[in-house]
Amino acid sequence: MVAEQSGEIVKVAGPLVIARGLPDPRMYDLVRVGPSRLMGEIIELRGENASVQVYEETGGLGPGDPVFPTGGALSVELGPGLIESVYDGVQRPLDLIRESEGNFITRGVEMPGLDRAREWEFVPVAAEGDQVEEGDILGTVQETPVVEHRLMVPPGLGGRVESISGGTHRVTDTVAVISTERGDVEVGMFQSWPVRRARPYRDKRSPRRQLVTGQRVIDTLFPLAMGGTACIPGPFGSGKTVVQHAIAKWANADIILFIGCGERGNEMTDVLLEFPELIDPYSGEPLTKRTVLIANTSNMPVAAREASVYTGVTIAEYYRDMGYNVALQADSTSRWAEALREISGRLEEMPGEEGYPAYLGTRLAAFYERAGYATCLGSDKRTGSITVVGSVSPPGGDLSEPVTQATLRVVKVFWGLEDRLAFRRHFPAINWLISYSQYLEEIEKRWSEDINDDFKQMRSEAMSVLQREAELEEIVRLIGVEALSPGERLVMETAKSVREDFLQQNAFDEIDAYSSLRKQYLLLKLVMTFGLEARKALEEGADILEIIRHPLRERIASAKYVREDDLEELEALTGEVVRAMKQVAEGVPGREAVVPDSAAKKERERVEKIFETY
């Protein structure tokens, strides 16, 4: 009898339930709570009392209600059918729940993560009699038109393939039998894996390849590597989610895993409705064909929010093990940290900073460490990666708060969003002065091979122009723009052009939403060439106002709307800029060059330094 083995509730406080009398409870075991068998997880043991965090609303539970052990940890099902799914934080399919339960999420729904009825065409790669080790690919299933699902020998298993059967199977079917030292083992279409344990790999390497997101400020200024980690902190309204969505849409990863962790329901709806319509620029198929969504919105139970990031990263690891590059996005990790805080508070733990538990930093670091570029298990030594991009929602936009600080200690890329930029409708509102990327050096090396030798150069010059602008702005604010020398005004104008014509990018414009790396290079080259050539013209005595008001500048401004197919237009325009600035310079023959006073001379030297490398 099940009843004999079950424990009973002794206390209910919000999402936390304390149970007594569970047979041999272990930390992080999954249990079923109450008559409607709500999912929960043991997070603390004291004597015979076990504290359970419950993934569903606990209203109506009371002392004496039964708690059933399941004997296992919280696990996800890994197999064909994950792609295109929409899960809640504990891998219950929300689309199927809607079919069976209606528009509102009710409690105690038990539903497997993988569709049991769906049939898949399994094509064996291994043959009978083959010697296989853990991670070796047994065969493949075409999961979607873009994703070839590779069924692997589960970790810890190895031996001789006794039998393997291709053809149509359901996920519960056995597809192969492997004889091991411990006897024959049946291998099915899916494996279960506990979410809190990282899946094994052969070894990790430093990330090298760039994850191209199609976002100019990210790819050119603060690039991210495949297998790297990044965070996007910013106050509300600064556009975190738009950036996250843009990356999910346009990143050159094989698989996208999007975790909506404690955020708005309508945002998930946006993804759900928009992704099937959008075409992946790399494969030509709808974006959903490579995407797994986890939606645990802010009004869904808080404990499941805590679990959602682990559910997500475990699925990501599974696809990495197949040799894919996975981009995982968590929006927002602050909500996850708040879930930790809430549970910790209920456990009456001694709080660290701002009520967050003392282990906040450790947990965050452990989560981000599951990212990486790795050689996978399996004798073919294939490689795969997980790139993690987490948004952070600091209260009041104050970056000194614990979650942001703990995150900054572990991530390598920081895209700092600012509401000041958002108010000016400068999007993406990533502040170029505070953001950084520690992958820059590695990635720049690749640029000279893949794009052009001077990409790196131009990037650093664009950065110094922006830096100069920030300094000059101080002066303008104090004494007005008239106080600047013509050279300084040109720096301001060039910086403005970098900001408006290069960095600003409209995520809602059909063409502008995505820029290939090549387009980014050409666009930056165009903008910087204007700065350089204008500088030369200025030196030859041209009037600064004539340069600033040159009609070509309008064409520079609309250059970002050039289609990917017509990129030679950008090169042509760059040529025109060179010619036009020459004409401006020649249009004023005989006029004496502006005699620089000492301050302006100093400035001029500085600006020249910036440009002289061209």
Add this chain to the structure above:
Amino acid sequence: MAIKEYLTVREIVGPLLLVEEVEGAKYGELVEVQFPDGSIGMGNVLEVSTDKVLVQSFEDTRGLSIGSTRIRFKGRAMELPVSRDILGRVFDGLGNPIDGGPEIIPDRRLDINGNPINPYARDYPSDFIQTGVSAIDGLNPLVRGQKLPVFSASGLPHSRLAAQVARQSAVLGREEEFSVVFGAMGITFEEADYFINEFRKTAAIERSVLFMNLANDPAMERIATPRMALTAAEYLAFDLDMHVLVILTDMTYYCEALREVSAARKEVPGRRGYPGYLYTDLATLYERAGRIKGAKGSITQIPILTMPEDDKTHPIPDLTGYITEGQIILSRELHRRAVYPPIDVLPSLSRLKEKGIGEGKTREDHSNLSNQLFSAYARGKEAKELAVILGESALTEEDKQFARFSEEFEEQFIKQGEFENRTIDFTLALGWDLLKLLPRQELKRVKQDQIERYMKQSEE
């Protein structure tokens, strides 16, 4: 099941009662608290263990005693009886009629905590609501199914604005069943009276449901009030297919009530003493807005909150802004200059704007025009700030034009009458008219053909 009565209250701390030797109580259960004088209040179970139950009283605990307080567990969560007859009625913060009318004969009794909408079942909000207020319609439009809060501060006319929006809201080109649910938490009698009178005057009261928890009503009741209002809204929207506008005012008092309970429970506080779960708690309210695929009705929310010390980074506006789809911010400076409505359009934001406007919804130039107005106004304001420091003479000719634009923009576009209901076409034409103050070549965010078409039009 017979309802057991307990006389075993052991502690009374603030709004909390500790009851011992209780059997079979459930978490979240509704509780009746009988005062020594015989009056009855309501409460709910906050925490339950084998023989102890922590009860939160919605009634002021004044007059309770350890010895003679009777506690009855109702065996169900707090519910709201609903039927079509709730329209036109006024209830207290716990759902009891206070307008002298009869009790509601319920069609259904609904748990006021509701259930989260399955994200998969949601439909994206995309129907533009014409509020007749230019600063909202033109720049930060409200969309059906959106939650768009008003961040106000003491002394600002948020109530008048909310009443105006409730009065004038309409979706273009459609006649549909429309209703207003009003949840008042901790506001004064005068404010509440203003709303009731407003609704009466325009006969809007016939299609409204009002839940009133006033400043002198028990503070703890406020925790239930917005849930009552939203439950009524869900019933009207998804059972009766109505489009519902929910106005919740003032969320600041609601949060303060939460803080009071949290403090009484000696919980570890988050920022400024507010509980760490404030975000989650607010989300369970705000996320009850939206549309559902296949459902005719919808819930649009306008929560109003007053920012303590006009501070946007205070936890209440801050966490609200993280949950809601934008915000309308009122400005004391504009109010001082007698601009009504004093909407500070630059930091205001409607996140659903792009989906709700444009061709087929409002007009194809709407998005570009609003971006142009935004940036021109921002530039004008910057120029004016500069003029304050350096004097007007330091401005370039262009800057002067922008400065003048920003003044006219505030005076004509933002400012309007409390009873002035502007159509979207009027609002857009006004915007184009104002852009004439600026040099053509500076209008970079609108397209050339739009200038030709609409600026000409407004000249005729």
